[in-house]
Amino acid sequence: MKSDRLLSILLLLQTRGQVPARELADRLEVSVRTIYRDIEALSASGVPVYAERGRHGGIALLPGFRTDVTGLTQDESRALFILAAQGAHAALGLDAALGSALRKVMAALPERHRPAAELTSRRILVDSARWMVGARVAGPAAVDLDVLQDAVFADRRLRLRYLHSGDAEPSTYTVDPYGLVSKAGVWYLVADRRGVPRLFRADRVRSATRTDAPVKRRPGVELADIWGVLKRQVEDRPVGVEVTARVSRDRFALFVRINGHRLAARPEDDGESEWIAVRLGYGVVGEVRTLLPFADAVEVFAPPEAREELARAAAAVTELYGTRPGAGIGSARR
The missing domain is CATH 1.10.10.10 (Winged helix-like DNA-binding domain superfamily/Winged helix DNA-binding domain)
Incomplete structure (x- = not known):
């Protein structure tokens, strides 16, 4: 920033x-x-x-x-106190230094801006690292983040209509929000539902209403604490199918942009071969069909059922387009 x-x-x-x-x-x-x-x-x-x-x-x-930094506006003061995830600083041994720096800046802020800055540091968190496996790119948010943010800072309960992956209709929940987390560009609401921590993707929230009821948070529990627990639950979730494959070097950058969230390990690249070895994680074998757009730029080696799934899909496409002439739009309407 x-x-x-x-x-x-x-x-x-x-x-x-x-x-x-x-x-x-x-x-x-x-x-x-x-x-x-x-x-x-x-x-x-x-x-x-x-x-x-x-x-x-x-x-x-x-x-x-x-x-003395007194020229900062309230929004600028809040912006400085949007914390990065602790792991980013711990990896460099800078957790203590970060806390010390923020205390110094807080002391230099105008008195009227300090409460908002302090509250922001407890309600908004940014984690720039990608999920290890399984997270998908966010779609357009159905609800303005301002609605969620308003409830978070007002310390009020939220009523959500939330569409889970694979469900046809949204479910309704009343939750106690702790804050918002940006994980690799995807926003999440972290909240308790009946005292149990839950993670709600902002782009799956179909509607959100701030209630008049005050939030009920567990004593002594902060946003960063819950985020650490929920993140481990997601990343430690066992992968159903691990696929070994190779990717053409000239398509690798595009492959990573689309399938980077599936990488189960660092790609093996000797810097010379025209192919780069990868390992990918999937929930079920059928999900390997998402590799079909790369055609012959991706070759799957294992497990055998993943190769068979791709072979069946490719055969179906060949039959559709190669063994009979197109029926035309008019025929499709009939």
């Missing part, structure tokens, strides 16, 4: 004085060119920042300049 990066640059320069552009780029995991663009943006917004060229140069603020 650019606003987060600009604030990080500003705070680093305040605490460190002159900092080389390369060091800023490494700390913030962006290119040096991006750092210089950010410096131009800060300068354009009135921050007295300058770059000094040469071996011992760097980027610095004019002496005497300080900021």
